[in-house]
Amino acid sequence: MTVFSSRAGILRLTMMAAMTLLAACALPRSGPSKNEIYAGAVERGGNANIIYVNDHVNRATNFTPAYGFSAAFRNAGQVGADEIRPGDVLGLSVWENVDDGLLTSLGASSTSLQEIQVDSGGYIFVPYAGRIRAAGNSPEQLRQIITDRLSAQTPDPQVTVTRVAGNGATVSVMGKVMAQGVYPIERPTRTLSAMLAGAGGVSIEPEVAVVTVKRGNTQGKVWLTDLYSSRSNDIALRPGDIILVEEDQRSFTALGALGGQTRVPLGNELISAVEALAMVGGLNTTLADPTGVFILRDEPESVASKVLGKPVYGTQRMAYVLDLTRPNGLFLARDFLIRDGDMIYVTEAPFVQWNKRLQAITGSLDSVDTATSIGD
CATH class of the missing domain: 3.30.1950.10 (wza like domain)
Structure with a gap:
């Protein structure tokens, strides 16, 4: 009887100690909970606007900064191949x-x-x-x-x-091309696409190649694929132009209860929230809360004003919430476009944290029970 009472007392003391420890220390997890994110809302004294995604939000936010040349670039006529210039x-x-x-x-x-x-x-x-x-x-x-x-x-x-x-009518071709160098503007290479071909073409995948042309104090850029698909982008070159080919650096970051946590290149395609989730393996079925899919971004003043329905000033921190359990949740996620610099974060389900606490407690009790048995 004395041994049993002693053992029960040890168990009670252990459970109390475990509960105290769990209250004092945070359990391992992939990031903040949904309630912790909500605590940072403007309405609660924080500096983030928590917005549930609906059709109005999608219409207000679905734009992507487009690449392309200005009218000054597109309307410039071709340089005469025989025209003599200083330096020739x-x-x-x-x-x-x-x-x-x-x-x-x-x-x-x-x-x-x-x-x-x-x-x-x-x-x-x-x-x-x-x-x-x-x-x-x-x-x-x-x-x-x-x-x-x-x-x-x-x-x-x-x-x-x-x-x-023709040293007086040349352009510089740099970056991800097969042969960097200074090239003369000649009859076969008076346009951007022809000059790139003259430099041996690009050395990266065309789908992620961005071509920038710098002319004096102005510049324009275009996707390589758009250059070949639209004649208006195949601009005439001017002496002194600098042509730079780079790999596109636009990306989004995926964190939280997902199949993978990583930085993902966007490429030149329009990617929806559903496609972005699929690109990182989707929601983790044992951890994720489908009501807590957040897209975090800094929204420009013009877009933020449309989303909030009131004038705001300056860039706004926005936390868009996608609840995939709603009747139209997947449709809204399909129509929400991801932009450069976005962070997709998926919270853990409340059950997960409860299960972790329970396992921590029962694991501690099992350890004590084993130690007590050995002692007996």
Whole structure:
């Protein structure tokens, strides 16, 4: 009788100790509970707007920042392949109809002037013809100008002008391409797609490739797939353009009671909340609370005002709640679009925490019971 009473007392003391310990210490879990997130709501003195997703919310939030070129990029005409520009290198040949000409040596009928570079002001110097503006003219137009200048000093001169190098009309191609470098704008490579092809194409998957063109103080970007699917995106290039090909960095983060917790690239597709959950293995069937699927994001002022139905100022922290157990819960989740930087968090079911407490208590009691049996 004494042993039994002693053992029962130990069990009671152990249970009290376990309950005290559980009250003082948090049990292991994947993150905050649904009630803890609600405690941070604006209505309760927090700084997050807790919003249940409905059709109005979907209409107000379903947009994705689009890539594309401005009208200034799209409306720019193609550079003339033969137009001479500052920095170009020219080659001149002059034939004279006399035995001892201005430029030709005795007994020769022609002379060649190679590698005449167009200066920063657009001019070249030709002996006996003087300083001539070359930039803005085609080789044929410049040939006529030089011929007219020399005609006053030598009878019937014949002149040819060629572009030896087009250093004045080049673009830089960098990033995820097969061959980075500086390329001249020539007749076959006057558009963005042609220039990328000239650089060997991209070295990453086309579905995640983003092409940025920087022109002076402005820039535009486009998905590579959109570049090839729409002619309006295949813009004409300008001297000095910088073309950068990068892998898209947009992503969302998945945390909580899910099949996987990770950072997931978005790519160039529109992804719904249902698809995002599927991409990480769906809800964990032994842990997840289907009424506690949260999408956390910083919403711009314009969108937040529409969602809340009142004017707000500045970026707002929003916690959108998807209750998948509602009659239309899955439909709402299917129509809710995920954006760059979103965090999807799924809370654990209340039963899970209760079960953890129970296991902690019963596990402690089993340990004590075993120790008591050994002691007996």
